[in-house]
Amino acid sequence: MERNLMKGNEAIAEAAMRAGCKCFFGYPITPQTEISAYLAKNMAKNGGLFLQAESEVAAINMVLGASSTGTRVMTSSSSPGISLKSEGISYIAASDLPCVIVNVQRGGPGLGGIQPSQADYWQATKALGHGDFHILVFAPSSVQEMVDMVTEAFDLADEYRMPAMLLADGLLGQMMEPVSFPEKRTEFSPKPWATDGHKNKREHNIVNSLFLQPDVLQNSVVKRFERYEEIKEKHAQAEVYLCEDAEIVVTAYGATARVAKSAVNAARAKGIKAGLFRPKTLWPYPEKRLNDACKTAKRVLCVEMSMGQMIDDVKLALECRIPVEFFGKTGGVIPTPTEVLAQIEKYAE
Amino acid sequence: MATTHEIVLAGFGGQGILFAGKILAYSGLMDEKEVSWLPSYGPEMRGGTANCSVCISDEPIGSPLVLNPDLLIAMNLPSYRKFIGAVKPGGTAVMDSVMVEEKSDRTDINCFYVPASRIAEDEGLSGMANIILIGKLIGETGIISLEHLRKAFEKSVPAKKANLISYNMKAIEIGMQYRK
Incomplete structure (x- = not known):
């Protein structure tokens, strides 16, 4: 398959169109603006709609509207913009609507900076809006994976009628790597729930997130959580690298x-039995895979571009049976292989 | 043993630093290598140095951010001062000597000083100092073949501007042949 050199942001945009995304609503923000720019240029040519909304809040509500009609729809932003979208995301989740949301993370909190960061892990996996709900969270680690995961995110979002997020960062969004694309999707599963007009040939479909009767609301939430259990069972994904005999397992994503x-790799060259566990989905977290990867581990080292957020899920998954250490950089500072190697050496002793 | 070339290209915005990096990355891709290209997009772009990291390897690339390059192209003084000390021992640095008026006292790396901006003007290749420096870099190191380089230009120059390919190849040739 032909491989082209492409920026992560542009690859996300192209992959979305090929996955059948027909509407994009967004508002520019560094370091993800190339997604908007690419779709502004190409969406209409592909029979879709690109619209730059007046704000992030407007954009996410446009997503809700388009999704109600059964249309594949996407929005993208970076950290502060995602915070603005959080109310809308909660409404979308509560309405059982699918959509894809891209967060190309930058340093925070507040307006923060524009350099790469992973400080929105908690937001994405625990509390992206009010209420009892989850969204699917994919964590690509290469430009090719951005393409593959956008495609899968659209499919799983439709299958389970829920929002899916691609949690990337400024480094992945801005870098170019060789990438190849799947063929353009032409066939989709039907969406009998969509409010797409029927000329009185069936019962009305209603999209709603307001349930004033507590027992009715409870029932809708519980049903959603039953679906979450199935997702946890079937769709938690991870890459496990050199962990068969590892005494120290490094966990990191993106x-x-x-x-x-x-x-x-550098630690192995020095004779240290080190391995890498890389979750590809952050919700659901690949808990079982992590436990399998840590069978021979004496210590786990969690590395993040934050003050330590994913480490909570690592400890929970391992039920604190193995000591979990942390190394992180934040605010847009990227850890170096040398620094991580020094940490591995420190804890391997 | 797998080889990995880690390259930093640095200069002012507008000197074609990012394009030069893209050409190197594309050349690697044409050679069926693994490649990555990472631009600086932070505040340093506004007025100071623009730079990009390029990796070309036989193996999947880990961090695309290059802190200690094997190969450096520096097109202005601030970039030169920022990166010359970071070049790995045994590495190669190519400077535009019109813009970089200093000489490095490092004896553990190979430094080449090419008055690329002036040559570009003299040869009617205005704005192609970046490509002349790439010519010098590959002339000295052989990391990329001319065939792959030509394919890279064909890939990255828009069809409407196909006449620019021959100018770019001429700039490469001048850079390769520059001796002093």
Whole structure:
């Protein structure tokens, strides 16, 4: 298959069109603006709609509207913009609507900076809006994976009628790597729930997130959580690298996992039994895979571009049976392989 | 043993630093290598140095951010001062000597000083100092073949501007042949 050199942001945009995304609503923000720029240029040519909304809040509500009609729809932003979208995301989840949301993370909190960061892990996996709900969270680690995961995100979002997020960062969004694309999707599963007009040939479909009767609301939430259990069972994904005999397992996702992998290779060259566990989905978290990867581990080292957020899920998954150490950089600072190697050496002793 | 070339290209915005990096990355891709290209997009772009990291390897690339390059192209003084000390021992640095008026006292790396901006003007290749420096870099290191380089230009120059390919190849040739 032909491989082309492409920026992560542009690859996300192209992959979305090929996955059948017909509407994009967004508002520019560094470091993800190339997604908007690419779709502004190409969406209409592909029979779709690109619209720059007046704000992030407007954009996410346009997503809700388009999704109600059964249309594949996407929005993208970076950290502060995602915070603005959070109310709308909660409404979308509560309405059982599918959509894809891209967060190309930058340093926070507040307006923060524009350099790569992973400080929105908690937001994405625990509390992206009010109420009892989850969204699917994919964590690509290369430009190719951005393409593959956008495609899968659209499919799973439709299958389970829920929002799916691609949690990337400025480094992945801005870098170019060789990438190849799947053929353009032409066939889709029907969406009998969509409010797409029927000329009185069936019962009305209603999209709604307001349930004033507590027992009715409870029932809708519980049903959603039953679906979550199935997703946890079937769709938690991870890459496990050199963990068969590892005494120290490094856990990292996204761009940081690339740095960690270089460090693990360097540690192996020095005779240290190190391995890498890289979750590809952050919700559901691949808990079972992590436990399998840590069978021979005496210590776990969690590396993140934050003050330590994913480490909570690592500890929960391992039920604190193995000591979990942390190394992180934040605010847009990227850890280096040398720094991570030094941490591995420190804890391997 | 797998080889990995880690390259930093740095200069002012507008000197074609990012394009030069893209050409190197594309050349690697044409050679069926693994490649990555990472631009600086932060505040340093506004007025100071623009730079990009390029990796070309036989193996999947870990961190695309290059802190200690094997190969450096520096097109202005601030970039030169920022990166010359970071070049790995045994590495190669190519400077535009019109813009970089200093000489490095490092003896553990190979430094080449090419008055690329002036040559570009003299040869009617205005704005192609970046490509002349790439010519010098590959002339000295052989990391990329001319065939793959030509394919890279064909890939990255828009069809409407196909006449630019021959100018770019001429700039490469001048850079390769520059001796002093």
